């Protein structure tokens with residue numbers, strides 16, 4: 001017997017039975033739990049690192065042009 005993947009909405013505390021649901025059926029807020037949330041967080045961090053590296057490269061390019 002497998003456990004029912006029931007989640008609780010952090011906003012309205014209603015149970016969410018749909019495992020793939022990203023939004024709460026009751027209040028419409030996003031349910032930020034599960035592996036998908038962690039993946040989204042990692043993707044966001046990766047994007048931030050990419051933008052930071054891009055900015056550093058641009059600054060480096062400007063410094064090299066000044067020399």
Ligand SMILES: [Zn+2]
Nearest residue numbers: 009012024027
């Ligand atoms: Zn809710």
